[in-house]
Amino acid sequence: MQNLPYIGRFAPSPTGPLHLGSLVAAMASYLDAKVHGGQWLVRVEDVDRDRNVAGADQHILASLQRCGMHWDGDVTWQTQREHLYDAALRELGANIYPCGCSRREIADSQLRLSQAGNPNLVYPGTCRNGLAPGRTARALRLRTPQEPHCIVHFHDRFAGDVSQDITAEVGDFVVRRADGFWAYQLAVVVDDGAQGITDIVRGADLLDSTPRQIFLQQLLGLPQPRYLHVPVVVNEDGEKLSKQTGAQAFDTGAAADALLDSALLPAARFLGLEVQADSIDAFWRAAIPAWDALLRAHGEAPHRP
Incomplete structure (x- = not known):
């Protein structure tokens, strides 16, 4: 870059x-x-x-x-630019799966994980191997590697070296929401790639989203920009x-x-x-x-x- x-x-x-x-x-x-x-x-x-x-x-x-x-x-x-997001979804192919979970069900699952001693509130993978009988698809999720875990490292120009285990800390994340709208994570990656963005300067509230975006960049064969997250x-x-x-x-x-x-x-x-x-x-x-x-x-x- x-x-x-x-x-x-x-x-x-x-x-x-x-x-x-x-x-x-x-x-x-x-x-x-x-x-x-x-x-x-x-x-x-x-x-x-x-x-x-x-x-x-x-x-x-x-x-x-x-x-x-x-x-x-x-x-x-x-x-x-929604046609670009459709094209990216097709390119992700088998990495995408339908999810029938409601927000309430996911929250309940996360609460059980927390009570069981798991400090990371992640999507538990309920629909990863297919929808349960009688369930209908709501959102579309991106499958994250399980073995080995998907761990992303990058250097932020302000925060320094950052690392996140997406598998353990986030889980399979949404790329198209239950309301039919495109999720921020996919749209921003596709847009930055299409516009040839080399440098992203934005608020530190988005620092935690960056590993997911880098993971998507890797899957879509897009270059990784430099990042600088300023305090909010x-x-x-x-x-x-x-x-x-x-x-x-x-x-x-x-x-x-x-x-x-x-x-x-x-x-x-x-x-x-x-x-x-x-x-x-x-x-x-x-x-x-x-x-x-x-x-x-x-x-x-x-x-x-």
Whole structure:
């Protein structure tokens, strides 16, 4: 990957307007692309149609532009790419099997495993060898190797060396949900591969998902990007700042320059960047070399084509 031109991305879900936590992820990915002289793509991850909010995608795109973040190429929407997920599912072939378990049944099985002394809450493999008589398929799951276990190792540019035993810690995971929607794990892998993404910079809440995505990349013959998971913003209760925990939009329609003090500078400080600026343009002129210096302070000399 290091010899390929850098292609990064920001992939928001249109479940509402951007908040400070999502701005931090957007800013980190944007700065990393700029420091490496690469492209920065925007992909709207709207595959979970039930959670989409009408007009949220356009609000997100407008907020990025008002903050001075301009993407390369055309914006893509996952709902326009579902034929790619179908093709990937066919390629996975016998690695996929139908599952008839409800969430309640899986939770009950996990509770029994926990009470029996198993600390890992994983899918117990109920439907791995076929559906029980009278059961109908709900979700589609990806079969994970049992002997030997599927253990994935990778290096994260922030967290360092990461290892996960997917077999023991996750189990067979869903690639198409019971509601018919594509699971995040499959969609994101297919999209990143199709767009030639070389570097993924996103929140640390997705660090645990990365081994599953690498496993899918291996099965589909896709290259493995580099990863950098930045810390996530939390609220007063220590919960990840999100729409579900009441995060407020940072862009309420005020003058664009007001976003400097209310959003851009706080996001930069959260990332450990000491930036002083009196305009949005001046902010980015200062923030890009500040990110470069931060990477070098952590022993990483940015690669430029």
